[in-house]
Amino acid sequence: xxxxxxxxxxxxxxxxxxxxxxxxxxxxxxxxxxxxxxxxxxxxxxxxxxxxxxxxxxxxxxxxxxxxxxxxxxxxxxxxxxxxxxxxxxxxxxxxxxxxxxxxxxxxxxxxxxxxxxxxxxxxxxxxxxxxxxxxxxxxxxxxxxxxx
Amino acid sequence: xxxxxxxxxxxxxxxxxxxxxxxxxxxxxxxxxxxxxxxxxxxxxxxxxxxxxxxxxxxxxxxxxxxxxxxxxxxxxxxxxxxxxxxxxxxxxxxxxxxxxxxxxxxxxxxxxxxxxxxxxxxxxxxxxxxxxxxxxxxxxxxxxxxxxxxxxxxxxxxxxxxxxxxxxxxxxxxxxxxxxxxxxxxxxxxxxxxxxxxxxxxxxxxxxxxxxxxxxxxxxxxxxxxxxxxxxxxxxxxxxxxx
Numbered sequence: 001x002x003x004x005x006x007x008x009x010x011x012x013x014x015x016x017x018x019x020x021x022x023x024x025x026x027x028x029x030x031x032x033x034x035x036x037x038x039x040x041x042x043x044x045x046x047x048x049x050x051x052x053x054x055x056x057x058x059x060x061x062x063x064x065x066x067x068x069x070x071x072x073x074x075x076x077x078x079x080x081x082x083x084x085x086x087x088x089x090x091x092x093x094x095x096x097x098x099x100x101x102x103x104x105x106x107x108x109x110x111x112x113x114x115x116x117x118x119x120x121x122x123x124x125x126x127x128x129x130x131x132x133x134x135x136x137x138x139x140x141x142x143x144x145x146x147x148x149x
Numbered sequence: 150x151x152x153x154x155x156x157x158x159x160x161x162x163x164x165x166x167x168x169x170x171x172x173x174x175x176x177x178x179x180x181x182x183x184x185x186x187x188x189x190x191x192x193x194x195x196x197x198x199x200x201x202x203x204x205x206x207x208x209x210x211x212x213x214x215x216x217x218x219x220x221x222x223x224x225x226x227x228x229x230x231x232x233x234x235x236x237x238x239x240x241x242x243x244x245x246x247x248x249x250x251x252x253x254x255x256x257x258x259x260x261x262x263x264x265x266x267x268x269x270x271x272x273x274x275x276x277x278x279x280x281x282x283x284x285x286x287x288x289x290x291x292x293x294x295x296x297x298x299x300x301x302x303x304x305x306x307x308x309x310x311x312x313x314x315x316x317x318x319x320x321x322x323x324x325x326x327x328x329x330x331x332x333x334x335x336x337x338x339x340x341x342x343x344x345x346x347x348x349x350x351x352x353x354x355x356x357x358x359x360x361x362x363x364x365x366x367x368x369x370x371x372x373x374x375x376x377x378x379x380x381x382x383x384x385x386x387x388x389x390x391x392x393x
Binding site: 005008009010011012038041042044045046047048049050 | 180181182314317318321322324326342343344345346362363366367371372
C-alpha cells in the first residue's frame with residue numbers, strides 16, 4: 001500500500017528521516033546503493049520530484065554520494081555516519097524531553113521514569129534480541145495498546 | 150515558449166443557465182503533478198475538458214503549451230476521461246495497437262512495460278476485464294503517450310484500495326516530469342497527496358487557491374485534508390478518509 005505520512009513535516013523530510021533511520025539501524029549499510037528515483041517513488045507512492053528532493057537533501061547532509069552514471073550510494077565516511085547516529089539520538093531525546101516538560105514533568109521525574117522503563121524492559125525481555133523485542137513492543141504500544149497496565 | 154504549460158485567461162464556461170467556471174485566470178507550471186480538488190459540481194471536470202479542447206470557453210481563452218486550445222490540441226494533450234472506457238471488442242494488445250496508430254507520440258515500449266507493471270494480460274478482451282482492469286488499461290493508454298500535458302479525470306473513482314494504489318504507483322513510475330505535466334481531478338485527496346506537487350482548489354466555478362502541497366503542509370501544520378476542511382468548510386465533507 002502507499003505509505004502514510006503524518007501531517008506536520010514535509011513529505012520529502014519524512015522520507016529523509018526514514019532513510020536515515022534505516023542507515024543508523026543498519027538496514028542499509030555504508031556503501032550500499034540506494035533505490036533509483038523511480039523505485040523510491042513507487043515504494044512510497046510519491047512524486048518523482050519529491051524523491052529528487054530527498055536525494056538532494058541526503059547529499060547535502062553528507063549521508064549519500066552520487067556516483068555519476070551509477071546512482072546514489074550511502075557514504076562510507078564512518079565519521080559522518082557516527083555523527084548521524086548521534087544526531088538522531090539527540091533529536092529524539094530532545095523531542096521527548098520537550099514533550100515531557102510541556103506536560104509538567106521535572107528533570108528528576110523524567111530521568112527516573114526513563115530508568116524505570118528501561119529496567120522493566122530488561123526484565124520482560126531477557127537475553128535474546130532485546131532490540132527487536134523492544135521495537136515490536138514499541139509499535140504495539142503506538143497502535144493503542146496499554147499492555148503495561 | 151512560456152514556462153506555463155496551461156494558461157487560462159478570464160475563462161468563463163456556462164451550460165445553458167448554470168455557471169460552471171466563472172472568470173478564471175491562472176497559469177500552471179511545467180513538470181509538476183497538479184491535483185484539482187473541490188466539492189462535487191465545483192467545476193473540476195469542466196476545467197479539465199476546457200484544457201483538453203473538449204469544451205469551448207463561453208468567454209476568455211485557454212492556452213496549452215503556447216497554443217490556443219481547439220480540437221487540434223489533442224496532439225499535445227493526453228486525456229483520460231472519467232466515464233468512457235476503451236473499446237470492449239478489442240483485446241488489451243489490440244487496444245494499444247489502435248492508440249499507437251491514432252497518436253504519433255504513442256510509445257509502444259512504455260505501453261508494454263506498463264502492461265506488465267499493471268499486471269494486464271495482452272490477450273484478454275477488454276470487455277471481460279474487471280472494473281479495476283479497465284481502469285488500469287485506461288491509465289496505460291493515457292500515460293503511454295509522450296504528450297506534454299496529461300489530464301486525468303477522476304482516475305481513482307469507484308475503485309477498490311488495491312487498484313487505487315496500483316494506479317497511483319503506475320502514475321509515479323511512468324510519468325516523465327522532465328517533459329510532462331499532469332493535472333488530475335480527484336476526490337481521494339488523502340491518498341493522492343504524496344504524489345502531488347500542487348493543488349488547485351475550486352468551488353462554485355471559482356479558483357479558491359493554487360499552491361504547492363509542501364507549502365500548504367508547512368503553513369497549516371497538517372495534511373491537505375485538514376486544509377480543505379478550512380478552505381471548503383466542514384459541511385462539504387463526509388469525513389470518510391478524506392473524501393468529499
